[in-house]
Amino acid sequence: MRDALQKAREELGADAVLLHTRQVEGRTIFGKRTRWVEVDACRGEADAARIERREEGFDAAGEAPTHDGDEPAATDAIQREIESLEAMIDRLSADLASPAAARGASPGSPLEARLRGLELADDLVQECLAVAEREGLDSADPEDPALTAALVEHLARRIPTDAEDDLGIPRGRVAFVGPPGVGKTTALAKLAALLKDEGRRVRFVGLDDRRIGGEWELRRYAEILGVRCQFARDAEDARALVAGGADDEVVLIDTPGTGCQDRRGIARLLARLPAGVETWLILAANLRDSHLRASLDAFKPFGYVRLILTKLDETPCAGAAANVASRSAAPVRFASAGPSVASGLAAVDAAWLAAWSLGAPAPASQRRSALGRRGAGGNSGPMDFR
Numbered sequence: 001m002r003d004a005l006q007k008a009r010e011e012l013g014a015d016a017v018l019l020h021t022r023q024v025e026g027r028t029i030f031g032k033r034t035r036w037v038e039v040d041a042c043r044g045e046a047d048a049a050r051i052e053r054r055e056e057g058f059d060a061a062g063e064a065p066t067h068d069g070d071e072p073a074a075t076d077a078i079q080r081e082i083e084s085l086e087a088m089i090d091r092l093s094a095d096l097a098s099p100a101a102a103r104g105a106s107p108g109s110p111l112e113a114r115l116r117g118l119e120l121a122d123d124l125v126q127e128c129l130a131v132a133e134r135e136g137l138d139s140a141d142p143e144d145p146a147l148t149a150a151l152v153e154h155l156a157r158r159i160p161t162d163a164e165d166d167l168g169i170p171r172g173r174v175a176f177v178g179p180p181g182v183g184k185t186t187a188l189a190k191l192a193a194l195l196k197d198e199g200r201r202v203r204f205v206g207l208d209d210r211r212i213g214g215e216w217e218l219r220r221y222a223e224i225l226g227v228r229c230q231f232a233r234d235a236e237d238a239r240a241l242v243a244g245g246a247d248d249e250v251v252l253i254d255t256p257g258t259g260c261q262d263r264r265g266i267a268r269l270l271a272r273l274p275a276g277v278e279t280w281l282i283l284a285a286n287l288r289d290s291h292l293r294a295s296l297d298a299f300k301p302f303g304y305v306r307l308i309l310t311k312l313d314e315t316p317c318a319g320a321a322a323n324v325a326s327r328s329a330a331p332v333r334f335a336s337a338g339p340s341v342a343s344g345l346a347a348v349d350a351a352w353l354a355a356w357s358l359g360a361p362a363p364a365s366q367r368r369s370a371l372g373r374r375g376a377g378g379n380s381g382p383m384d385f386r
């Protein structure tokens with residue numbers, strides 16, 4: 001007991017008080033039987049009294065608890081935890097109300113079964129069924145070309161797209177943000193390769209100081225592509241690097257992966273991004289639908305103007321493309337399929353995304369060059385990477 005008190009005083013200070021002790025039996029990692037004493041302690045008599053009152057389920061005379069020392073910080077942390085749990089519950093409720101719940105119900109027609117099989121979001125499934133009914137099309141034959149064309153047309157109208165005269169080819173300074181591992185750095189390198197093919201000057205600025213190897217990956221891509229590459233150590237550095245350089249240069253900014261629950265990481269990245277930088281959100285089509293939705297929300301403070309959807313080759317649920325695209329106010333501008341930097345990034349638009357999600361071929365009129373120009377030669381067509 002004396003040892004326990006001594007240890008508690010070393011950790012918590014001279015006025016440490018022991019609350020509970022209990023003997024515990026167990027084994028060491030080598031399997032030998034052992035016993036130890038588990039000790040609960042706190043700082044000073046006042047804390048001990050407060051803990052006792054809480055354990056009994058009330059605060060003295062119904063008074064609001066007084067805060068001192070670290071308590072406000074702890075209360076804030078608990079508040080944040082509660083908010084994040086509430087957000088999680090909201091998302092789970094939304095999931096239950098849509099496709100997952102619907103999977104439990106009997107899928108009415110063969111068309112409904114097909115749409116749910118593609119994991120199209122519930123609201124889009126209902127709309128497609130309504131279109132089929134309104135147009136008098138046969139829901140028993142989901143392969144019917146007239147039905148497919150009507151559904152592609154409907155979904156395409158639900159997806160925001162770039163204006164004809166604004167192809168969304170990055171100009172100026174563009175930062176790629178998004179959750180960890182979605183393919184931000186790869187998409188950045190793929191886009192740089194396309195821009196270089198068009199004779200554009202490209203420079204990389206790296207802000208990824210979080211992941212071991214993040215800097216190396218960008219540097220290596222830069223070497224392969226013959227692109228200048230610089231790394232910013234802090235916000236001031238980032239401002240200077242991004243502001244410098246030629247006016248006709250495209251500066252592509254690589255950022256650390258930031259989880260949609262990581263509010264602190266998002267705030268930190270926002271503070272590091274220089275003003276005047278356009279932000280694009282990168283999402284992977286193989287993420288769960290609830291994760292995609294949470295990411296669309298979590299990155300709103302960046303004011304992202306375009307999306308890139310990656311890993312289309314890795315997802316079994318084609319519907320993810322229409323789900324993401326229809327929920328985002330910013331258009332999905334490029335889609336990526338495959339890790340190779342030399343290929344697999346193509347400009348896409350609403351019609352293409354709708355066709356992809358329904359497993360239909362892209363309309364011939366939508367075939368464009370890799371960067372999205374209509375009629376530019378040598379286009380293999382984005383649908384080739386299905």
Ligand SMILES: Nc1nc2c(ncn2[C@@H]2O[C@H](COP(=O)(O)OP(=O)(O)OP(=O)(O)O)[C@@H](O)[C@H]2O)c(=O)[nH]1
Nearest residue numbers: 180181182183184185186257310311336337338339
């Ligand atoms: N199959 C497939 N793999 C991809 C695609 N894009 C990227 N990858 C792979 O996904 C992994 C992660 O790619 P990165 O570009 O490093 O992802 P990131 O978002 O920059 O990752 P962090 O910086 O760690 O957040 C790598 O193994 C890439 O080769 C894609 O479209 N399809």
Ligand SMILES: [Mg+2]
Nearest residue numbers: 184185208214
């Ligand atoms: Mg990266």
